[in-house]
Amino acid sequence: MHEPVRIIAHLDMDAFFASVELLRYPELRGRPVVVGGGRRHQPEDILDPVTGITTHRFATLAGYVGRGVATTASYEAREFGVHSAMGLMKAAKLAPQAILLPSDFDAYREQSQRFKAAVRTIAPAVEDRGIDEIYIDLTEVVAEHAATFDREAIRRIANAIKAAVGAATNLSCSIGIAPNKLLAKIASDLEKPDGLVILEASDVPARIWPLAPKKINGIGPKASARLTEMGIATIGALAATPLATLGDRFGPNTARWMHEVAHGRDQRGIATHSETKSISRETTFEHDLHAIRDRAALSEIFTALCEKLAGDLLRKGYVARNIGLKLRYDDFTIATRATTLVTPTQDAQVIRRVAGECARRAPLDRRIRLLGVRAGTLMRVEHAAALSAEDDQRRTRDLFDEELDLP
DNA sequence: TCTGGGGTCCTACATCGT
């Protein structure tokens, strides 16, 4: 008796933010473009008084000074070695001629909703994985072909999805299809951009085992470095490593997980609904601040963050029972402190006061680079209101009981 | 020339009540 075959797709938009920017500024097509940094590099509109045509003057990376990082790089910029999460000053060294655009999350969110809606018209079982990625359960959609994993039938549906995404957004995406999320995710990355890769379990030795372990979603820089130390350079080598050896290094749970994923096994389902767990706001200062010497400036930023967070809670309809503080010091170490409240809140002043109390429990003798405020243990406002009404009722009843001297 | 902002999940450990 074996598991029924599932058909899972992972869809990843190609260089999403940069591609959305190129829709707005088609004249940048074919040129290296980097999205990131602050608001400072908004393209300037230049209206030709004779022709009435508007063109744009763009900032380049040359001479960039500041703490920004690249959010996305177009494929042309990647040719120069620029990639997302790279410091912009480093990117400027590699590709000074690259165009730098500020990020516009409202525009990305709009395109995100469009491509997801387009996919849902073909396959409704979609799991959100952030702004530019989804998993899709195609098992039902290709039900009659699933048992045999009919590649041609699957390919037709994948192409229909790509066409629908293209029609809705004018953007391209890459799709990986496999019997589980793990392999689908790896597959979608194999032939970017505009890729379509279909993998079966039997393809694991040939297609997956030669890859580096960091290609596995969940093996990041730390685990990767430890595996390298152990002489494990490929997923195949990981699969061949005895469980006990991995257990000594990573603990039993992680070892078991690594062993499973290295063999291409993954039982996770598609989660079509999820509730937000926490909401936070944080900011990196232009220059590091000192808790005592820069008290006034720090306090102002702190209050503003709490107000923004309260605004987020209000807009999204949540109250929080846990309020947390995050400090990143000049040496990049992080301290977090959190407090759980009796009464959930979405009030900026309450958040500010509680987060301020958290700050008093954190080291404040070092220079601070980043300040963040977090709201956790969220509850929907309606639910909290109902609970508090229930609470009131219970308290009133208790009072009556006391007066009547009931048990 | 250091490295953003928003999240999730996991683990270790402390504390408390039973």
Next chain:
DNA sequence: TCTGACGATGTAGGACCC
């Protein structure tokens, strides 16, 4: 009364992801 086991809950940190 003391001691330990155990679950629930809260806190802090770390790793990872987009």
